[in-house]
Amino acid sequence: MRTRGLAWLVLLTVLSACGGGEGECGPSTGVVTKVIDGDTVVLQDGERIRYLLADTPETTQGHDDCFGEEAAAFNRSLVEGRTVRLRDAEACTDRFGRRLAYVSVDGEDVNALLVRRGYACTLFIPPAGASRRGEFEALELEARRARRGLWGRCPAPCPRGRRPPASTLRQRVHHRPGQPRVPRPGPGGTRDRPPRPSGRGPGSTSWRAAPLSPGHARPVRPSFVPRVAWPAASRVLGSPSPPGQ
Template sequence: MPLTRLAFLLTLTFGTGACGGPEASDSDSEGAPETSECGPTVGKVAKVIDGDTIVLESGEKIRYLLVDTPEITNGKRECFGVEARDFNAEYVLGQDIELTYDVECADAYGRLLAYVDVPDGEINSLLIARGYACVLDIPPNGEERAGEFMAMQRAAQDQKAGLWGMCGDVCGP
């Protein structure tokens, strides 16, 4: 599915609001960021931590929904982790992004959980489709899109794209 169509379907499915709350809205203050119940709906990426986690200029840490890339932090160097981080950075670092939240706003580490749209598409989908990540399905988030992401992962596996051609079956059972 072309990414522009995917973005349109995401907007229809999730809207621009968050966590089952009201639609995102502009603040009354000029220049203030758009926000939802979960957090900002737009931002600029200041730092890429790894393949599935970024930091906005405003300080919020964002963890990508339905995505798990190989670990490269805390002394870990899993197969294809550096490549996943570099791919992520190529698409998001310094970019203005849009964030769409699901049911739960944050994880146990205080990171906001979101789908992230960049000018070239949705990075969550790109990481899975190009073989830089595995699907990480933790309900209730992602329930409406888990099948779509699993299909992208199966296609990447079949094509031996990215980590699937270099690391084998890294996603476990």
């Protein structure tokens, strides 16, 4: 009797592992009835499944991205009308309410295959997919170096998700830690040179001629004579000294 109970327990364990069980986010298997695009499908119960870490070019909502049709056709050839296994990750759904999962058919990891063959880029949106992010980025690098799929056909593959978020850009600093900040340049100046004096404000060092009395000619300042030697130079040249000298 005890042996029979153990046999039933083993059988139930095997059946639950083979399919039809429930994961943390939903059923672990399903039949794909519709392929939306290269990375999204619909199951027989109407649930939408978004492939984790795989991002294919868009072909919906008016988009016609480079290599999008090829990615959708490849995905359709793999899963449409077939029973697939779903494996959950760190998050159950995305912001559109689609279930996030790793999808496999006949033991083939569809998410990874799309990236490896060059039909998809790696897109990591924390926390979903954190445990396999490095694996998928290595597959993308392999496809890029071999120029597979979109890497050999499209001028600018994977533009989405490549730039840092705006909050990160606003927090960037322009100096290295431990070094003093470089002051921002003022009007008319640069980071290395202060603005030149205009000669019109208090403390200006620029030379200005004083008003002359009637009958006196304006002296001509030689360009080669230093400012401090002006009185002596004036006597040598025979021109009157500026007032006050």
